[in-house]
Amino acid sequence: MRFFSFALVSSLLAATAIAGPVELERRQYSPCVRKCLDDLGIFDGIAVQGCRQECGEWP
Secondary structure (H helix, E strand, C coil): CHHHHHHHHHHHHHHHHHHHHHHHHHHCCCHHHHHHHHHHCCCCHHHHHHHHHHCCCCC
């Protein structure tokens, strides 16, 4: 029983660690950039750069 509990907690922590960073990174962007990324449905570096340029936040 103890092993099952440990395995369950470990898998939940792993799933949270995998899913967590995307939302955390999205909070660092301005509302304009977040809306642009949501409209695109893509959250990679190239999309972020394009949205920042579109919002006037990138040189």
